[in-house]
Amino acid sequence: xxxxxxxxxxxxxxxxxxxxxxxxxxxxxxxxxxxxxxxxxxxxxxxxxxxxxxxxxxxxxxxxxxxxxxxxxxxxxxxxxxxxxxxxxxxxxxxxxxxxxxxxxxxxxxxxxxxxxxxxxxxxxxxxxxxxxxxxxxxxxxxxxxxxxxxxxxxxxxxxxxxxxxxxxxxxxxxxxxxxxxxxxxxxxxxxxxxxxxxxxxxxxxxxxxxxxxxxxxxxxxxxxxxxxxxxxxxxxxxxxxxxxxxxxxxxxxxxxxxxxxxxxxxxxxxxxxxxxxxxxxxxxxxxxxxxxxxxxxxxxxxxxxxxxxxxxxxxxxxxxxxxxxxxxxxxxxxxxxxxxxxxxxxxxxxxxxxxxxxxxxxxxxxxxxxxxxxxxxxxxxxxxxxxxxxxxxxxxxxxxxxxxxxxxxxxxxxxxxxxxxxxxxxxxxxxxxxxxxxxxxxxxxxxxxxxxxxx
Amino acid sequence: xxxxxxxxxxxxxxxxxxxxxxxxxxxxxxxxxxxxxxxxxxxxxxxxxxxxxxxxxxxxxxxxxxxxxxxxxxxxxxxxxxxxxxxxxxxxxxxxxxxxxxxxxxxxxxxxxxxxxxxxxxxxxxxxxxxxxxxxxxxxxxxxxxxxxxxxxxxxxxxxxxxxxxxxxxxxxxxxxxxxxxxxxxxxxxxxxxxxxxxxxxxxxxxxxxxxxxxxxxxxxxxxxxxxxxxxxxxxxxxxxxxxxxxxxxxxxxxxxxxxxxxxxxxxxxxxxxxxxxxxxxxxxxxxxxxxxxxxxxxxxxxxxxxxxxxxxxxxxxxxxxxxxxxxxxxxxxxxxxxxxxxxxxxxxxxxxxxxxxxxxxxxxxxxxxxxxxxxxxxxxxxxxxxxxxxxxxxxxxxxxxxxxxxxxxxxxxxxxxxxxxxxxxxxxxxxxxxxxxxxxxxxxxxxxxxxxxxxxxxxxxxx
Numbered sequence: 001x002x003x004x005x006x007x008x009x010x011x012x013x014x015x016x017x018x019x020x021x022x023x024x025x026x027x028x029x030x031x032x033x034x035x036x037x038x039x040x041x042x043x044x045x046x047x048x049x050x051x052x053x054x055x056x057x058x059x060x061x062x063x064x065x066x067x068x069x070x071x072x073x074x075x076x077x078x079x080x081x082x083x084x085x086x087x088x089x090x091x092x093x094x095x096x097x098x099x100x101x102x103x104x105x106x107x108x109x110x111x112x113x114x115x116x117x118x119x120x121x122x123x124x125x126x127x128x129x130x131x132x133x134x135x136x137x138x139x140x141x142x143x144x145x146x147x148x149x150x151x152x153x154x155x156x157x158x159x160x161x162x163x164x165x166x167x168x169x170x171x172x173x174x175x176x177x178x179x180x181x182x183x184x185x186x187x188x189x190x191x192x193x194x195x196x197x198x199x200x201x202x203x204x205x206x207x208x209x210x211x212x213x214x215x216x217x218x219x220x221x222x223x224x225x226x227x228x229x230x231x232x233x234x235x236x237x238x239x240x241x242x243x244x245x246x247x248x249x250x251x252x253x254x255x256x257x258x259x260x261x262x263x264x265x266x267x268x269x270x271x272x273x274x275x276x277x278x279x280x281x282x283x284x285x286x287x288x289x290x291x292x293x294x295x296x297x298x299x300x301x302x303x304x305x306x307x308x309x310x311x312x313x314x315x316x317x318x319x320x321x322x323x324x325x326x327x328x329x330x331x332x333x334x335x336x337x338x339x340x341x342x343x344x345x346x347x348x349x350x351x352x353x354x355x356x357x358x359x360x361x362x363x364x365x366x367x368x369x370x371x372x373x374x375x376x377x378x379x380x381x382x383x384x385x386x387x388x389x390x391x392x393x394x395x396x397x398x399x400x401x402x403x404x405x406x407x408x409x410x411x412x413x414x415x416x417x418x419x420x421x422x423x424x425x426x427x428x429x430x431x432x433x434x435x436x437x438x439x440x441x442x443x444x445x446x447x448x449x450x451x452x453x454x455x456x
Numbered sequence: 457x458x459x460x461x462x463x464x465x466x467x468x469x470x471x472x473x474x475x476x477x478x479x480x481x482x483x484x485x486x487x488x489x490x491x492x493x494x495x496x497x498x499x500x501x502x503x504x505x506x507x508x509x510x511x512x513x514x515x516x517x518x519x520x521x522x523x524x525x526x527x528x529x530x531x532x533x534x535x536x537x538x539x540x541x542x543x544x545x546x547x548x549x550x551x552x553x554x555x556x557x558x559x560x561x562x563x564x565x566x567x568x569x570x571x572x573x574x575x576x577x578x579x580x581x582x583x584x585x586x587x588x589x590x591x592x593x594x595x596x597x598x599x600x601x602x603x604x605x606x607x608x609x610x611x612x613x614x615x616x617x618x619x620x621x622x623x624x625x626x627x628x629x630x631x632x633x634x635x636x637x638x639x640x641x642x643x644x645x646x647x648x649x650x651x652x653x654x655x656x657x658x659x660x661x662x663x664x665x666x667x668x669x670x671x672x673x674x675x676x677x678x679x680x681x682x683x684x685x686x687x688x689x690x691x692x693x694x695x696x697x698x699x700x701x702x703x704x705x706x707x708x709x710x711x712x713x714x715x716x717x718x719x720x721x722x723x724x725x726x727x728x729x730x731x732x733x734x735x736x737x738x739x740x741x742x743x744x745x746x747x748x749x750x751x752x753x754x755x756x757x758x759x760x761x762x763x764x765x766x767x768x769x770x771x772x773x774x775x776x777x778x779x780x781x782x783x784x785x786x787x788x789x790x791x792x793x794x795x796x797x798x799x800x801x802x803x804x805x806x807x808x809x810x811x812x813x814x815x816x817x818x819x820x821x822x823x824x825x826x827x828x829x830x831x832x833x834x835x836x837x838x839x840x841x842x843x844x845x846x847x848x849x850x851x852x853x854x855x856x857x858x859x860x861x862x863x864x865x866x867x868x869x870x871x872x873x874x875x876x877x878x879x880x881x882x883x884x885x886x887x888x889x890x891x892x893x894x895x896x897x898x899x900x901x902x903x904x905x906x907x908x909x910x911x912x913x914x915x916x917x918x919x920x
Contacts, residue, residue: 316836316920318608330917353778353834361783361797364835365846366896370799374842377896383915386897428845428895429854449798453812454851 051078055439056091057418060100063425065107065395065409067388075105077416080174080438085410098420098434098441106390106425107410108145108417108435109372110397112310112345116358118165118175119149125163125179131172138359140167140435140443141450142370143393143425145417148401153184156193157200158234158245158283160184164403166417169442177415181402183234184246184290187268187275194275201282204232204239239283244402246310247276248290267317268292269327273302280305288400291347293317296333297326299340308343308400309333313378315349334392335383344384345397346375373426380426390425415439422456429456489822492867493771495722495750503718507649511541511642513884513907517554520563520888525878526570526862536568538884541906546878563888566901569858570878571619571885573865574840575655575727575775576754576829579609580623580638587628589664592672593685596712597633599623600652603645609837613640614903614911615919616838617887620650620866620875627659627729627755630678631685634715635727637871639885640837641903641910650871655727655752656719658682658743660735662758679738686747689716725750725869736760736767744770752868755831758782761805762814768821773868775827775860776803778835780846801850803828803860812851823856827865838920845894857894883907 055077062073062085076084076091091097115121117135120128139147146166153160162182168174189197210226228236237243249268273295280287286306289295295302295309302309311334319328330336334344348368350356355363359370366374376392384392398408406415416439423430431451435443446452516538523534525546535552537545545552554560578586580603588597603623604610613621619640625632634653642648661675671677695707696717718724726749730739736753740763744751753760753767753774759782760767767774782805785797805813809820828843830836835843844857852860866876874883884907891898899918903911911919 314836314839316612326917331920332916332918336916364778365780365799365850366839366842367835371846371849374896380897381899381920382918389897426897428849451799453798454801454804454849 049078051083053439054078054083054092054095055098055416055436056089056095057098057100057105057420058091060103060105060420062410063104063106063390063394064411065391067385067391072101073105075410075416075418077418077436077439080416080440082410082412082414082416082418084412100420103433104421104423104425104430105410106143106419106421107394107408108419108437109143109393110401110403110408111144111147111347111357111369111372111393112397112400113150113347113357114139114144114147114359114369115356116360117144117147118167119163121151123151123161125149125151125161125165125176129165129172129175131168131170131175135359136167136169137443137448138450139369140169140437141432141445141448142359142372143419143421143432143435144359144369144372145419145435145437146403146407148182148403150182150184153246154186154248156185156189157197157231158183158185158238158243160234162402164401164406166407166415166437167442168437168440171438171440174438178403178406180237180243182244182246182288183238184248185279187247187249187272187279189275189279197279198282200232200235201239203229204236207232207236208239235283238285241285244288244400245279245283245285246288246290247279249276249292268294270294270297273298277301277305277307280307291315292333293329294327296330296336299336299342302337303340303342308345308396309337310400311337311344311346311379312349313346313375313382331378331382333382334379335385338384343396343399344379344392345400346372346379346392348372348375371428373430374428377426377428386426393425488824490768490773490825491771492773492825493744493750494725494870495748497722497750497870501718501723502721503653503715504723505649505652507639507651508541508647511647511906511908513539513541515539515555515558516884516904516907517558517560518563518568518886518888518904519549519560520568521565523568523878524570524858526858527877527879534568536878536884536886538886538904538907541884541908543878543880543882543884545880561902563901566888566890567893567898568878569617569887569889569893570862570876571887571903571905572617572840572861573620573622573827573869573871573876574613574618574829574832574837575622575752575827575865575869576729576777577621577623577832577837578626579832579837580604580607580621580636580640587626587632589629589632592677592681593631594625594629594633595631595656595685595689595716597625597629598653598715599625599633599636603636603638603648605642605645605648609833610640611911612920613832613837613840614905615900615913616836616840617889617893617900617903618837618840619885619887619903619905619910620871621832621837622654622727622754622869624655624657624727627657627663630659630664630672630681632657632659637869639905641905641908647906650874651724653715653718653724654869655725656715658726658728658730658739660728660730660739662731662735663729675735675738679742683742683746686716686743686749689713690720690747693717693720719749720747722750725752727752727754727869729755731756731758731760733758733760733762736763740767740770740772744772750870754829756806757802759784759800761800761802761809761812761820762818764806764809764813764820765818767806768809768819768825773821773825773827773864774803774806775829775865775868776806776847777829777843778831780843781850799850801847801852803847803856804851807852807856823853823859824864824867826852826856826860827868828860829865841893842896845896848894861893 122128164178249272289309317329354367395408398404523531624635637650637654639648692713756776757779810818863876866872886904
């Protein structure tokens with residue numbers, strides 16, 4: 001699941017030895033973490049890295065991102081990364097201290113889909129970034145510190161570009177450090193498209209066999225290294241686990257007005273879910289079901305392929321009155337998938353009024369990304385365990401975006417994307433007090449005009 | 457169970473008196489923060505048609521950890537006795553004896569909350585919004601005949617704890633017609649009816665500017681059209697009143713004006729979709745003061761909270777939503793972000809006046825003048841409570857959130873003798889929540905309308 005991604009940046013990155021995903025949530029029986037933040041992700045860097053500035057966030061109740069909380073813990077940040085998390089941490093003398101006593105500290109939210117913030121819709125994300133886009137501040141006020149940008153894709157084979165965009169206000173070079181972690185495609189595939197995909201997978205497999213054979217030879221010459229067949233780069237990356245494959249199906253809701261008139265036909269119904277899982281089996285990797293309607297009907301089949309899902313908890317698609325089996329949307333989908341062991345994230349309702357996956361000023365509060373926690377809350381309303389629901393917006397969102405190596409939890413070695421909040425991150429009254437991206441404070445409620453007039 | 461309208465009115469009058477006394481008791485310690493102007497509301501309705509005073513329902517004793525009557529302090533370990541659609545008793549389980557023959561329904565640690573009331577809803581029939589703009593103003597239109605109890609969105613409403621809606625014509629027409637105040641569940645629309653007309657629906661500038669000739673393309677023309685039609689309605693009303701007083705001939709019955717007569721008799725209010733500062737000013741001036749109508753602002757959004765003092769003095773309450781914020785571009789200095797603008801909570805502004813709005817000395821509508829609405833399907837009917845959550849998020853006082861969903865809108869529309877709180881004699885519209893009903897994480901376990909089970913959550917496939 002967590003195969004190493006190509007490391008594009010010359011960081012002395014800690015070896016990622018363990019996978020949080022491997023530690024399925026164990027509820028209260030889970031043994032207490034060890035001192036030092038107990039981040040299973042990284043032993044503290046072996047080689048001392050050179051740190052020019054230290055920041056320590058002290059005394060807060062630290063939500064690590066996997067559902068667990070360290071009360072009154074310290075987070076030590078060296079430049080842009082988290083160095084240590086835990087109690088009894090020695091804070092360097094010159095460190096900038098941020099007192100979070102009485103506050104809640106959480107990983108910045110990673111949203112799996114957002115438009116109109118920081119990046120345009122062009123084909124190259126780096127050509128299209130605006131580090132001074134005012135809506136960055138609005139997204140930070142909503143707790144969002146990174147999102148998955150996507151362009152292209154959505155055809156009959158895996159394709160498209162993507163990037164993890166960090167909302168590093170004013171710091172253009174730091175906004176994109178991870179690219180092309182995700183490709184996408186669309187179901188349903190008709191018979192000829194499916195046959196074509198099978199053919200491409202066969203070619204990619206043959207190529208991998210040849211590479212293996214080549215690498216097994218003692219006297220292999222570099223120039224004889226087998227060249228991949230044309231047009232299968234993305235497919236190869238998916239098959240090797242280097243890129244996540246997102247699969248969508250038509251429009252999730254269908255029709256206007258939030259899909260209130262929609263029927264499952266043409267959406268991501270059971271049939272399309274099954275075909276997406278067939279693709280997962282074909283490529284030998286779990287996929288990401290992008291806003292399925294009826295994945296809740298086959299949760300064990302989703303889990304068996306190691307797939308994950310982006311759920312729109314508030315989606316309403318009526319059951320098909322002409323069918324005797326389970327059809328239509330289900331607010332319990334997140335909970336049912338979770339119970340089967342499928343990681344999920346959420347996205348906001350689209351298709352009607354409300355503004356969709358963005359932080360504009362023309363939408364309806366509670367139905368866009370000014371309040372990303374509302375959709376996580378609706379997953380809880382449908383039965384998702386409240387205690388670990390923060391995962392939906394942090395660690396599991398990062399995994400779905402292929403970015404869990406950098407973001408999604410407060411653990412040593414990860415980017416210092418951290419929120420300081422005045423309460424439970426999923427409570428409707430809670431506001432982000434300050435937000436750090438890459439170790440820098442980029443939002444303070446009291447200094448920005450949006451919400452500072454709201455005092456409790 | 458049918459009774460003649462006259463009997464219905466009399467019975468309802470008695471219930472209303474009892475409820476009013478109960479309310480007075482509950483509120484003795486709390487002075488109203490604003491007084492709603494109802495005009496000289498008659499005791500006997502001539503035009504309005506009221507729903508049944510009694511609806512068949514079994515005898516139940518609903519027990520739950522927490523009961524929020526809303527007009528009285530919360531009750532821990534409470535019980536509510538219901539039969540034939542009404543609440544017979546409410547109190548601590550230790551104090552209320554459960555009579556023989558009552559089926560005990562134990563909801564464990566759920567919260568028992570009154571069913572929510574939404575004054576701005578478009579979804580009780582097929583389709584989603586209804587505009588029949590055959591004339592510039594359309595007082596002959598009514599939604600009464602369209603109510604469909606099987607409507608998908610009404611079923612969803614029950615899963616969101618919404619049990620009473622004011623189902624009104626769309627805002628694409630300046631004067632869209634007359635709305636229907638109905639429960640979201642009933643074996644028939646007649647049984648579900650609370651009152652028809654619930655209100656006259658007027659939509660002010662910001663929506664009805666649609667091409668139908670030149671007149672009405674701007675607020676000036678719309679004001680003129682409204683004034684002309686309302687004046688005809690008032691003349692018609694006065695002619696009937698004169699005839700009843702023995703002065704003048706019997707007027708000719710005019711279907712298109714009959715419901716305006718009830719409006720001028722103050723049997724029901726005008727609910728006005730009005731939201732922008734100048735337009736709200738004009739609404740209150742023209743409808744409340746010039747025409748003397750019982751006036752309620754619905755779909756209150758944008759910056760009109762700056763009028764809160766004038767509106768409060770006029771006795772006009774507001775149901776706000778669905779947007780809940782005004783993006784105030786004069787919000788103050790930013791921190792170099794280039795953004796200078798604030799997300800003002802619309803209802804916080806109406807509630808607190810200068811505390812959240814414009815001038816620091818300005819008074820607001822206080823806790824009694826604030827409601828929320830969905831404008832469903834713009835916000836789905838089942839998300840009425842999320843509107844309250846967002847209003848509280850942006851500065852509305854915590855304890856006003858629940859009032860804004862229940863007793864306040866019930867009072868605005870004049871249905872607080874039946875709905876909006878849990879009191880003896882009121883309708884048995886009970887919703888059992890898993891926790892704080894304003895928190896979107898909470899879910900509805902059971903919804904009871906008129907004493908009947910209307911929705912029970914299936915944990916594997918909840919409706920919402």
